[in-house]
Amino acid sequence: MTSASDTASRFPATSDADEPRRWVRVGCSSDRDPQRAVAEALAPILELGQPRLAVLFCSPAQDLRTVSSLVQQAIGDGELIGCSSAGELIRDHALSGGLLIWALGGPGFTVTTGYGLGNPDQGLRNAAAQAARCIEALERREHTLLFLLADGLCGDQMEVVRGAYDVCGAHVPLMGGCAGDDMALQSTRQIHEGTLLSHAVVAAAISSDAPMAIGIAHGWKPLSEPMLVTGSQGTTLISLDDRPALDVYLEAYDAPAEVRENPTAFFQFAHTRPIGIARRNRTEIRYVYSADYEARTLTVFAEVPQGAMAYLMQGSCSSVLEATAEVCALAEQDLGGLPARGFMLLECVARKSLLDQQGLLDASLRLPTVKEGVSVGGFYTYGEIARTEGAGGLHNQTVVALALA
Amino acid sequence: MSSAPWSLHLLGEVLSAFSVDSPTALRDVVSRVAEAVDAEITAILRHDSFSLCTGLTQDEKGRLLELVPSRSDRLVLEGTTYHLHWSPLGGDQLLVVGRANTAYDLEERALLRGMGRSIELSTRVLDAVRAQREALQAEKLAKEAAIREATIDHLTGLPNRRELLRQLRERLRRVAEDQGQQTVLFIDLDHFKQVNDLHGHRAGDQVLRVVADHLRAMTRAGDVVGRMSGDEFVMLCSLPAAADAERLATRILDALRESLQSQGMAIASAAASIGIAVAEAGDTPDTLLDNADMAMYAAKQRGRGRCARYLPSMREQLAERHRLEEELRQGLAGDQMRAWLQPIVSTAHGGVVGFEALVRWQHPQRGLLSPDRFLAVAEEADLLRDIDAAVLSDACIQVSRWQTSRKGLLPRLSVNVSAVSLADRRLHERVSRTLEVTGFPAANLFLEITETTLVDDLVSASVNITELERLGIRLAIDDFGTGYSSLSYLKRFPVGILKIDRSFISGLGGGSEDDVIVETVVKMARSLGLEVVAEGVETAAQVERLRLFGCHYLQGYLYGAPAAAEVSEARYRASLDAQLGMVLQS
Numbered sequence: 007m008t009s010a011s012d013t014a015s016r017f018p019a020t021s022d023a024d025e026p027r028r029w030v031r032v033g034c035s036s037d038r039d040p041q042r043a044v045a046e047a048l049a050p051i052l053e054l055g056q057p058r059l060a061v062l063f064c065s066p067a068q069d070l071r072t073v074s075s076l077v078q079q080a081i082g083d084g085e086l087i088g089c090s091s092a093g094e095l096i097r098d099h100a101l102s103g104g105l106l107i108w109a110l111g112g113p114g115f116t117v118t119t120g121y122g123l124g125n126p127d128q129g130l131r132n133a134a135a136q137a138a139r140c141i142e143a144l145e146r147r148e149h150t151l152l153f154l155l156a157d158g159l160c161g162d163q164m165e166v167v168r169g170a171y172d173v174c175g176a177h178v179p180l181m182g183g184c185a186g187d188d189m190a191l192q193s194t195r196q197i198h199e200g201t202l203l204s205h206a207v208v209a210a211a212i213s214s215d216a217p218m219a220i221g222i223a224h225g226w227k228p229l230s231e232p233m234l235v236t237g238s239q240g241t242t243l244i245s246l247d248d249r250p251a252l253d254v255y256l257e258a259y260d261a262p263a264e265v266r267e268n269p270t271a272f273f274q275f276a277h278t279r280p281i282g283i284a285r286r287n288r289t290e291i292r293y294v295y296s297a298d299y300e301a302r303t304l305t306v307f308a309e310v311p312q313g314a315m316a317y318l319m320q321g322s323c324s325s326v327l328e329a330t331a332e333v334c335a336l337a338e339q340d341l342g343g344l345p346a347r348g349f350m351l352l353e354c355v356a357r358k359s360l361l362d363q364q365g366l367l368d369a370s371l372r373l374p375t376v377k378e379g380v381s382v383g384g385f386y387t388y389g390e391i392a393r394t395e396g397a398g399g400l401h402n403q404t405v406v407a408l409a410l411a
Numbered sequence: 412m413s414s415a416p417w418s419l420h421l422l423g424e425v426l427s428a429f430s431v432d433s434p435t436a437l438r439d440v441v442s443r444v445a446e447a448v449d450a451e452i453t454a455i456l457r458h459d460s461f462s463l464c465t466g467l468t469q470d471e472k473g474r475l476l477e478l479v480p481s482r483s484d485r486l487v488l489e490g491t492t493y494h495l496h497w498s499p500l501g502g503d504q505l506l507v508v509g510r511a512n513t514a515y516d517l518e519e520r521a522l523l524r525g526m527g528r529s530i531e532l533s534t535r536v537l538d539a540v541r542a543q544r545e546a547l548q549a550e551k552l553a554k555e556a557a558i559r560e561a562t563i564d565h566l567t568g569l570p571n572r573r574e575l576l577r578q579l580r581e582r583l584r585r586v587a588e589d590q591g592q593q594t595v596l597f598i599d600l601d602h603f604k605q606v607n608d609l610h611g612h613r614a615g616d617q618v619l620r621v622v623a624d625h626l627r628a629m630t631r632a633g634d635v636v637g638r639m640s641g642d643e644f645v646m647l648c649s650l651p652a653a654a655d656a657e658r659l660a661t662r663i664l665d666a667l668r669e670s671l672q673s674q675g676m677a678i679a680s681a682a683a684s685i686g687i688a689v690a691e692a693g694d695t696p697d698t699l700l701d702n703a704d705m706a707m708y709a710a711k712q713r714g715r716g717r718c719a720r721y722l723p724s725m726r727e728q729l730a731e732r733h734r735l736e737e738e739l740r741q742g743l744a745g746d747q748m749r750a751w752l753q754p755i756v757s758t759a760h761g762g763v764v765g766f767e768a769l770v771r772w773q774h775p776q777r778g779l780l781s782p783d784r785f786l787a788v789a790e791e792a793d794l795l796r797d798i799d800a801a802v803l804s805d806a807c808i809q810v811s812r813w814q815t816s817r818k819g820l821l822p823r824l825s826v827n828v829s830a831v832s833l834a835d836r837r838l839h840e841r842v843s844r845t846l847e848v849t850g851f852p853a854a855n856l857f858l859e860i861t862e863t864t865l866v867d868d869l870v871s872a873s874v875n876i877t878e879l880e881r882l883g884i885r886l887a888i889d890d891f892g893t894g895y896s897s898l899s900y901l902k903r904f905p906v907g908i909l910k911i912d913r914s915f916i917s918g919l920g921g922g923s924e925d926d927v928i929v930e931t932v933v934k935m936a937r938s939l940g941l942e943v944v945a946e947g948v949e950t951a952a953q954v955e956r957l958r959l960f961g962c963h964y965l966q967g968y969l970y971g972a973p974a975a976a977e978v979s980e981a982r983y984r985a986s987l988d989a990q991l992g993m994v995l996q997s
Contacts, residue, residue, distance in 0.1 A: 168442050176451035176466040176511065177489050234420055238427075284420075286449045311443065313423025395511060396449030397442065397465060 028114035028216060029054050030348025030410055032383030034096050036104035040072040047107045048080050057081055057109035059117040059210050061153070061350070062088030062197055063385035066187050067103040070195055071202050077107065078200030084111075085119040087208040088197035089155040092186025092355040093386035097376070099368040100358065100386070103188070108350055108383040110410065114215040116145040121198040121208045122169075129161030130207050134169025137209035141174055147213040151179050151220075153350075153408070156207045157194050158184030158388030162241055163308040164400045166207055171397050180399055181220050181408045182209075183352040184307070184389030189359075191295070194388070216344055216411035221337030222392045224291050224404040225329030228282060228317035230258050238312045243281070243294075243304040246316060250302030255279075255294070258318045272297045277356040280403040281306065284315040286396075291319065293356055293389070293402035307389050308400050319403075323364045326357050330405050334382070335375035337409035344411035349376065351384035353405040358386045421447040425526050429533045436537060437530075438463060444508060444526055448519055452486075452493055452509030455500065466509070475507065484514075496520060498527025506530060566616055567623030570637035575645055578635050579696040582647060586690050593690040594656045596646040597703035598626070598663065600683050601715040603642035604793065605831070618671065622683075625666050629659075645700065653689050653720060660685040660718035668716070684710040685718035705729045712787060736792045738774065739785055743797045747773045750806035752979035754986075755823070755944055755966045758958050760993070763986035765823030767859070767966060768806035769973045770798060799832040800841055807849035807856075809976035813983065822983055825857040825887050825908075830864040839878035846882065853883035857908055861889045865900055873904075880905040887944070892932060901939055908964075909936045913947025916967070919956045930960045937961060 031054055035046035051057055060081050064070055070090060078086045094106035110117075122136025138152055152174050156166040163184055170180050185194035196206040212218065233254070237244030243251040256266055259279050264271040273295060281304075282289040292306045310316060330353065338346045361367045376382060392406040393399025424447060428440045437455075441463050445453040452466040452475075459476055467475060471488055478486060478495070486493045486509060493509035496519075500506050506527045515523065562574035570578065582593045600622065607615040619642065626636045626644055636646040646663075650656050668682040686707025690699050702721040708729060710719035742748065752766035772780040789795055803826045810824055832838055846853055858879065865872050865888070876886065885907030892912050900906070911932055918925030929945070936943045945957050948967030957965060971982060 172465055175468055175471070176493070176509075177491070234423070286447075311424045312427035313420055313425070315420045395451070397445035397451060397453070398449070 026054070026112050028110070028112040028214065028347055028410070030108070030110045030381050031057075032096060032106065032108050032348070032381040034094060034101060034104055034106040034383070036101055038068065038103070040069045040076060043068065043105055044073055044076040044080065047105055048077065051107060051109045051111075052080070055111055057084045057111040058115045059085045059087075059110050059119070059212065061108045061155075061210070062086065062105065063091040063094050063108070063383075064088060064105040064197075065094065065101075065103045066090045066190070066195070068105050070197070073105060074197045074202060075200045081109075084109075085117045085210060086197065086199055087119050087121075087153075087155060087210050089183075089185035089208070089385075090187055090195040091385035092188050092388065093358055095351060095353060095371055095382075095384050095386060097373060097382040098371050100371065106383050106385065108348075108381075110212070110348070114147070116147060116213045117210055118144045119198060119208065119210045121196065121203060121206055123203065123206050124157070124160060125205050126160050129165045130156055130163075130205070131165040131169035131172075133205070134166045134207040134209075135173050136169075137207040138170040138173035138211075140209055141178065141211035144211040144213055147215050149215070149217050150177075150211065150213045151181060151218045151408070153210045153212060154180060154182030154207060154391055155196055155209075156182070156184050156389075156391075157196060157205050158186055158307070159191065159194055160205045163389040163402075164398070167391055167393055167398060167400045169207070170209065171393065176397075178211075179218075179220055180391055180393040181350070181352075181406065182391040183385065183387035183406075184391075186355055186386060186388045189355060214410065217341045218411070219337045219340030219409050220392045220394050221333040221335070221340075221407040221409065222390075222394075222401065222404060223329035223333040223336060224321075224401070225325035225327075226280060226282060226289070226291055226319040226321040226403065227325065228289070229320040230318040232284060232315045232317055235310050235312050235314045235316050238310050238314075241306050241309055242298075243306055243310050244301075251304045252297050252299070252302040255297075255304060255318065267299065269296065269299075274359075277359045278321060280319045280356070281310060282317040282319045283310060284317070285398070289317065289319075290398070290401055291354075291403040293354065307402050321360075323361060323366055326360055327366065327370050330357075330370045331372075331374055333405045333407040334373055334409065337407040338375070341409055341411040345377070346380055346409040346411060348381040348410050349383075350408040350410075351382055351405065352387050352390050352407075353384065354390060354401075354403040355386040355388060356403050357405065419522075421522060422525050422529060426529055426533060429537060437534065440530060440533070441465065441506075444506070444523075444530075447526075448508060448510060448515070448523065450508045450510040452495075452507065454507045456505045456507060457503055462504070475509075479505070496523045498524050499531075500527055501531040501535070504531075564638040567620055567638050569623050569627065569644070570635060572637070572639050575635070575637040575639065575647070576696050576700075578637075579647055579699065582649075583690055583694060583696060583699070586694075587692060591649050592651065593699075594648045594650045594653070595688045595690070595699050595703040596648065596656065596660055596663070596718075597639075597686040597688070597700065597707040598622075598644040598646065598683050599685075599707050599711070600642035601711070605834070621670060622667060625670055626663065629663055629666060639700075645703070653687065656687045656689070657718060657720065660687055664716060664718065682716060684715050686710055686721065687718055688721040702726075708732065708791075711791070732788055732791075735785060735788050736794075739772075739789055739792065739794060742772055742774065743794065743801060746801075747775070748798060748801035748805060749773050749779075749975070750802045750809060750826075751973040751975060752806070752809075753966060753973040754971045754979065754982060755825070755964050756970045756986075758954070758962055758965055760990065762990040763822065763970075763983050764964060765825065765855075765857075766806075766810070766979055766983075767825040767973075768802055768827070770802045770827075771973075793831075795829045796832045796835055799827065799829055800845075802826060803842065804845050804849070806976075807845055807851040809980075811849045811851045813980050820987065821852065821855055823855050823857060824851070825859050827859045827889070828864075833860055833864055833872050833875055836874060838875045839882065842879060842884065843882055856884050857887040858884060859887045859889045859910070862891065862900075865904070876904050890946075892928060901941065906941060908942045908944055910944045910946050910966075911962075913967075916945050916947045916953055916957075917949075919953050926956065929957070929962070933957075933960045933962050 031051045033047035033050045035043040037043040094101040118140040120137045120140030122133035124130040124133035187194045196203040196208045198208045233246040236248045246254045265275045276294040281292045294304050296305045361370050390401040390404045390406045425443050428443045430436050441453045454464040455462040482497045484495050491511050494514040495509045498506040564571040586593045630636045634648045639645050686703045688702035705725040706719045706721035710717050749771045750768040751771045754763045755765040757764050770782050774780050885905050887908035889910050890912040891909045915925045915929050933943050942963045944964040945962050946966050948965045948969050
């Protein structure tokens with residue numbers, strides 16, 4: 007169990023003076039008692055005062071309803087959003103079954119929050135647009151960003167980015183992730199002002215006196231030659247180069263016999279074998295999480311558009327470790343030379359699985375580029391959102407970092 | 412990063428986003444265009460307005476519109492330079508794509524023009540396909556409306572006869588294939604015609620709608636209920652056993668009875684009768700419905716408000732009923748209805764003072780038929796008015812002849828009037844014409860009606876009775892004591908006689924309750940200036956009691972059964988002679 011005092015002592019807040027203009031602080035707990043867990047996680051945060059925004063990442067093993075209600079009570083007028091997770095991450099190590107509160111505060115930040123409800127039939131585009139409208143009430147500072155948390159199991163995740171972009175437009179970067187459920191893949195929850203939601207998008211519009219920047223990294227490399235997506239519908243990948251997608255996938259990765267007939271074995275196997283979609287100057291990763299053995303199709307978390315150019319990707323523990331290590335640096339280098347006061351780190355749950363199998367999970371969070379005393383917190387996601395240019399920005403099996411100066 | 416060409420396939424991505432089924436197809440396509448070239452701004456413009464736009468605020472949209480005439484390749488917003496590309500979309504539409512900081516290279520510009528052309532063509536195809544779909548959809552809706560029109564009963568919204576027959580045909584085909592049992596419930600409202608006659612068709616329609624709603628609510632999934640015609644409904648059910656059908660029918664009857672009564676619907680308490688027929692191999696829709704119809708008639712004959720299952724013997728009974736109905740019509744047309752007369756005597760002197768006319772049917776083959784043989788059929792066939800008229804006419808004709816053959820006192824005549832006759836607004840006209848034709852004096856005519864008939868429809872009755880009163884005709888209240896026994900209508904209408912029901916007379920003697928009732932009624936009638944006739948008098952002891960109570964007149968087998976007019980005339984003359992003899996002796 008990680009105690010709040012340990013966290014606080016190891017990662018004291020960066021402060022300009024007695025009353026810092028902006029601060030970021032993280033607290034966490036693995037205690038299953040809601041009151042003790044919330045008290046423990048909030049202790050290092052409340053040392054600095056009431057936060058403007060608290061973001062709660064909480065395992066479904068916790069009593070989400072009670073926890074979110076207690077957090078909202080404790081932070082008073084501060085804004086609260088959050089979601090269920092598939093593991094919580096803090097510098098140096100990952101939690102399982104715990105909760106983590108990432109908070110920012112100080113007069114240098116302004117925050118508004120909102121939410122929108124969708125459904126599995128219609129997806130989340132309208133829900134995301136509704137949540138994003140909180141930005142309209144935001145007292146704008148020089149730098150503004152929209153942070154989003156969405157249901158990770160409700161239609162095409164790409165629609166979340168599109169819906170938020172419809173409202174925020176070109177000048178507001180988008181960052182966030184899709185809620186998890188400790189890999190049960192049944193249902194996820196979203197939290198807004200102490201209320202539990204599902205099939206929803208929650209958002210926090212954050213404006214700051216100082217820059218905020220986003221880093222993206224994944225560490226995957228193409229294994230195959232590029233292939234055309236010749237058949238797809240929503241999140242179902244039907245064919246690649248006019249051959250059944252499952253057959254192409256199993257053949258290219260030389261999948262063992264068990265994977266070819268056992269859904270559970272396939273699920274484990276596919277964790278570390280995503281699909282990449284070629285974009286103008288990057289490759290976007292798509293997480294494959296199930297196979298239909300009869301239809302010979304693959305199911306992915308976000309769309310693989312028909313007509314797209316796709317690769318079967320490969321990675322190793324070292325490439326994944328490298329990506330995690332570098333992502334905070336990538337974000338911080340866009341802060342205009344200012345030092346980061348804290349980071350939000352959102353990493354795909356599949357990467358967690360890969361590292362966990364090798365016993366490297368905690369090692370992956372040492373984050374050598376992040377200075378001592380700078381708070382880092384986040385969660386393992388079912389999809390990552392990072393839009394800094396263009397209108398897209400949904401990723402899978404990727405790690406994204408938000409740095410705040 | 413792959414070295415494979417990345418641009419050409421993006422045309423395929425954009426085209427694949429077009430979907431005839433998606434109402435947001437164009438929006439999805441534009442999103443794809445933006446994502447393909449990492450553009451922040453995408454818009455479709457026409458003149459000075461946007462069909463679609465992403466990435467810009469309202470103010471920024473205005474800035475972009477200012478650039479339309481010049482087709483400028485740059486737009487600076489919040490310190491960021493967006494490189495613009497304008498692609499014609501056909502007509503006066505433009506696709507505008509803007510990307511921050513990085514200009515489009517030659518390959519991207521070619522790609523964007525290709526995308527523009529693809530969007531233009533795809534949009535046209537999409538519009539054409541949608542228009543065709545809409546036309547097909549409109550045609551489909553029109554067909555569905557026509558089918559609905561042809562298969563739905565407009566009053567109740569239930570399937571009509573045609574649709575019921577179609578569904579029954581389909582169900583019987585499944586029965587033939589041994590795929591379960593099929594049962595038909597034939598539901599007919601009791602006395603519905605009276606509702607229309609007494610309260611008008613609007614009230615009748617309301618009753619039908621209420622019944623339809625109830626039947627619909629009681630129909631199980633997979634079963635069907637429809638309206639055959641008039642007040643006839645049919646339910647088609649797949650029930651495992653005939654006993655289940657009877658249970659269902661009983662539930663329906665209970666629900667209808669309760670509902671119609673609770674809503675104050677003026678329909679007789681029985682509410683409905685239900686016939687049940689279970690399909691057998693070889694049945695056609697017509698035979699099965701006929702069977703259920705026959706069972707329904709059997710239920711009515713057994714007293715209404717009940718259900719009956721079809722039995723093969725009912726077919727012969729129905730045929731007999733149809734024959735009887737036809738013969739009854741012929742009999743009415745052929746003047747076969749006869750008024751038989753039962754004497755009414757004076758308690759004071761024992762002489763005959765009048766007669767009650769009772770219907771008999773002089774059937775050419777079956778002989779003389781008493782009313783219990785044909786009145787139920789007459790009621791179902793709506794012939795009661797004709798029978799009432801025939802009896803009145805025959806009685807008046809017969810008795811009037813007595814006057815012409817011998818000068819003397821003409822007897823009083825009581826003639827029964829049924830509820831449907833009393834509700835018929837032309838009753839007084841008919842009576843008036845009969846009196847005119849026969850010359851029978853109105854003062855000697857009493858129209859006998861029951862309390863129930865009078866009180867159940869006071870409005871219609873009032874009109875007729877007022878007119879009859881003008882003719883000088885009085886009423887005799889039949890079966891007094893068995894109904895409301897209300898005094899109010901005795902004062903309101905021209906009632907001349909109360910007839911005490913035979914059930915009280917048979918119980919007279921020994922200080923029974925009937926003694927008290929009869930004595931009270933007689934006293935009350937006398938105090939109101941009414942005359943009293945005791946019906947069903949059969950013993951001398953009863954006569955003694957009635958004389959003691961002060962009852963005016965007596966009627967019953969003790970004084971003679973109903974008899975043909977000639978016999979009655981002789982009886983009347985004999986009575987007159989006897990009275991004359993008594994006067995002479997005295």
